[in-house]
Amino acid sequence: MDSREEPRIPLESDPQFQVRVTLDDQIAPDGILKVDGVGIRYNQFDASHKWLLTTELEDMTVRFQVETILYVDGSTERFDR
Secondary structure, three states: OOOOOOOOOOOOOOOOOOOOOOOOOOOOOOOOOOOOOOOOOOOOOHHHHHHHHHHHHHHHHOOOOEEEEEOOOOOEEOOOO
């Protein structure tokens, strides 16, 4: 690998750390939602927490999985994993 290339982690790789979050705020199309206060209670004996602590942010890949969307009109759309 060229030293200028960033290492790429395939999206198919197993997650190293997961956070489940429910977002209840309305988001405009193409909008941005900032959520403060989402976090974890750190456990020094948990391997995934150690990974989170020791891995540089630029070496992490983030993936969002949407399970359900609730539209303004009350209809819902579910997505299978």
